[in-house]
Amino acid sequence: MSIRVAKTGNEAVAEAMRQIRPDVVAAYPITPQTEIVQLFSGFVANGLVDTEMVTVESEHSAMSATIGAAAAGARAMTATSANGLALMWEVVYIAASMRLPIVMPVVNRALSGPINIHCDHSDTMGARDSGWIQLFSENAQEAYDNVLQAVRISEDPNVLLPTMVTMDGFIISHAMEVMEMLEDEKVRQWVGEYVPLNPLLDVENPVTMGPLDLFDWNMEHKRQQAEAMVQSKPVILQVAEEYAKLTGRRYSLFEEYKLDDAEIAIVVLGSTAGTAKVVADNLRQQGVKAGLLKIRVFRPFPAEEIANALKHLKAVAVMDRSDSFNAVSGPVFAEVRSALYGIANAPIIVDYIYGIGGRDVKPDHIESVYNDLAQIAAQGKADRLLTYLGVRE
Amino acid sequence: MATLKELSTKEFGISSGHRACAGCAFPMIIKQVLLAAENPVVVGCATGCMEVTTTIYPYTAWKVPFIHNAFENVAATVSGVEAAYQSLRRKGKIDKKIDFIAFGGDGGTYDIGFQSLSGAMERGHDMLYICYDNQAYMNTGIQRSSATPYGANTTTSPAGTVSFGKKQYRKDLTEVMAAHGIPFAAQASPAMWNDFISKVQRALAVEGPAFINVIQPCVLGWKYDSSLSVALAKLAVDTCFWPLYEVVDGKHKLSYKPKDKRPVREFLEKQDRFRHLFTPQNEHVIDEIQADIDRRWEALLIKCGEA
Numbered sequence: 288m289s290i291r292v293a294k295t296g297n298e299a300v301a302e303a304m305r306q307i308r309p310d311v312v313a314a315y316p317i318t319p320q321t322e323i324v325q326l327f328s329g330f331v332a333n334g335l336v337d338t339e340m341v342t343v344e345s346e347h348s349a350m351s352a353t354i355g356a357a358a359a360g361a362r363a364m365t366a367t368s369a370n371g372l373a374l375m376w377e378v379v380y381i382a383a384s385m386r387l388p389i390v391m392p393v394v395n396r397a398l399s400g401p402i403n404i405h406c407d408h409s410d411t412m413g414a415r416d417s418g419w420i421q422l423f424s425e426n427a428q429e430a431y432d433n434v435l436q437a438v439r440i441s442e443d444p445n446v447l448l449p450t451m452v453t454m455d456g457f458i459i460s461h462a463m464e465v466m467e468m469l470e471d472e473k474v475r476q477w478v479g480e481y482v483p484l485n486p487l488l489d490v491e492n493p494v495t496m497g498p499l500d501l502f503d504w505n506m507e508h509k510r511q512q513a514e515a516m517v518q519s520k521p522v523i524l525q526v527a528e529e530y531a532k533l534t535g536r537r538y539s540l541f542e543e544y545k546l547d548d549a550e551i552a553i554v555v556l557g558s559t560a561g562t563a564k565v566v567a568d569n570l571r572q573q574g575v576k577a578g579l580l581k582i583r584v585f586r587p588f589p590a591e592e593i594a595n596a597l598k599h600l601k602a603v604a605v606m607d608r609s610d611s612f613n614a615v616s617g618p619v620f621a622e623v624r625s626a627l628y629g630i631a632n633a634p635i636i637v638d639y640i641y642g643i644g645g646r647d648v649k650p651d652h653i654e655s656v657y658n659d660l661a662q663i664a665a666q667g668k669a670d671r672l673l674t675y676l677g678v679r680e
Numbered sequence: 681m682a683t684l685k686e687l688s689t690k691e692f693g694i695s696s697g698h699r700a701c702a703g704c705a706f707p708m709i710i711k712q713v714l715l716a717a718e719n720p721v722v723v724g725c726a727t728g729c730m731e732v733t734t735t736i737y738p739y740t741a742w743k744v745p746f747i748h749n750a751f752e753n754v755a756a757t758v759s760g761v762e763a764a765y766q767s768l769r770r771k772g773k774i775d776k777k778i779d780f781i782a783f784g785g786d787g788g789t790y791d792i793g794f795q796s797l798s799g800a801m802e803r804g805h806d807m808l809y810i811c812y813d814n815q816a817y818m819n820t821g822i823q824r825s826s827a828t829p830y831g832a833n834t835t836t837s838p839a840g841t842v843s844f845g846k847k848q849y850r851k852d853l854t855e856v857m858a859a860h861g862i863p864f865a866a867q868a869s870p871a872m873w874n875d876f877i878s879k880v881q882r883a884l885a886v887e888g889p890a891f892i893n894v895i896q897p898c899v900l901g902w903k904y905d906s907s908l909s910v911a912l913a914k915l916a917v918d919t920c921f922w923p924l925y926e927v928v929d930g931k932h933k934l935s936y937k938p939k940d941k942r943p944v945r946e947f948l949e950k951q952d953r954f955r956h957l958f959t960p961q962n963e964h965v966i967d968e969i970q971a972d973i974d975r976r977w978e979a980l981l982i983k984c985g986e987a
Binding site: 310311313337338339341342343344345347348351352353354355356357358359360361363377378381487488489490493494495496497498499500501504 | 720721722724731732735736737738740742743744745746747748749750752753755756757758759760761762763764765766767768770771774776778795796798799800802803
């Protein structure tokens, strides 16, 4: 059966990578992801994996080399954070357009500037339109489970898209928690033998990858890419179903927590969900019908499913751990409110931007949001759309 | 080294029908490189003229596996391809010997791709990087690069009433690459096919990274009659504007010493990018170019033990 261990998020992800045994890992260190690269280098040095480790000179080259390796026919991975993701931006898009099933853990960190090493979601939220599947994790267990599932999702012939698995920097990446790992052999069977499509190393059947694609075909290819994202949703659910059989841990597009009979709810991603669940439990004991929706799959965005899960509520607060600087709201709010548009008697929805640059999020903060929601629900209206939570103004 | 007759029986790795300009020198560079290769090859190419003229979807001129990723990262991309090869070979999934070749123009090599190239060479990937140096950003319309020669007229170093063109000398990239301590670095010219093919073969034969800088006359950028590409590629060598040499395991060796070193003026006067220098107020620039070439040539002769 599975193995119970105490691991940090970074250790959990590094262990998942060890068990996946990618053919190639090309990576560059950046806080708070560094430990993943260090641990994996140790696995290589001690013969625990037979991976070709490419210790590149930048994140741009990390993604470029990962693309080259994947195009050649290897199962290839990298990992990054914040400015590292920003530096590889150009090629992040190219990886998706080349339909390469790369899996990349991203340890969420505030994107400069000002420079900061702590958690927020400004790095991965910026990459939300890059064509990558994005899976968010609440804790080390979920980060581990998401990485293992991501390999199967990305490599599915109906998908062939890269996947980012995120976890909150320091809060998850550096915090030790008890979790369950699968045995190495089970992971090997789970990910299976990688069979690449049209690899460069098949020299008898030469292919040209990355050609110039002008107005006569480019739109068809972008349309196919969009369709692959649509097709990934049932695959994500199918993989989750199989993973539940293997581990007993059940995943979906999002998690509904005490939402069925709730009147007010918070929509949240990542580690804050854990804090919010405790607050919701406490409020429930006081008779407040508080619930929570934790988004796991941000790309593809499960708009219809989220709308169905939220439509019976009186008031909803979206928690955005990054700002869009669009003078309206954070990015998650824009998606969730758009999903609810046109639904009869839709809940009143407001946005909270919180936890920027690693600003601590305490139960009191979450409770204040639920208190606001209770008042909004009672009044039948919200005084303001956007609130910055826990900021000196 | 195969004879010309033997080479003529080999299939070209690139087909006709690509859209490079008439007279462009890089199709002949590609042909010579792929003729030289004895093992199957995988080719990577930086964004630039070579990529955009040979791979316009749904067509490709390449008969060998080819990948284009972006402008500044062909060295990193081919690093990844080579790493995949090493990994899959170790696991017994591939048994044949494959060679890896990256092509980049001077913009994608000297400038924006410099970090990626330096990293790949330092890591020691078993690959050959070939810079087709046409001495400016030709694909975007003749902007100056750090490979553009002193005095050249480009669209971002234009000659004007108070300017004689580019005010800086070329970056000596071949020496910079040799300084990486890689097993093989060389300069070549497509006009000297025998020397070039031999260098490609020896570069592919070494274990580890190799770099060849090959001059590529550009009809549009250098502004000359399209029949003169090979003549200019030869004149660049005979004026010592582009000396042919190699650095093998740290040792410099001259590949070709012109019997009659021609004045650089003969090279410059055939190209309209230098036309503005042939005026009373700019004549001094030609003298400066000649002095610079002489200085570099003497230094190279000393390095090669020929002085």
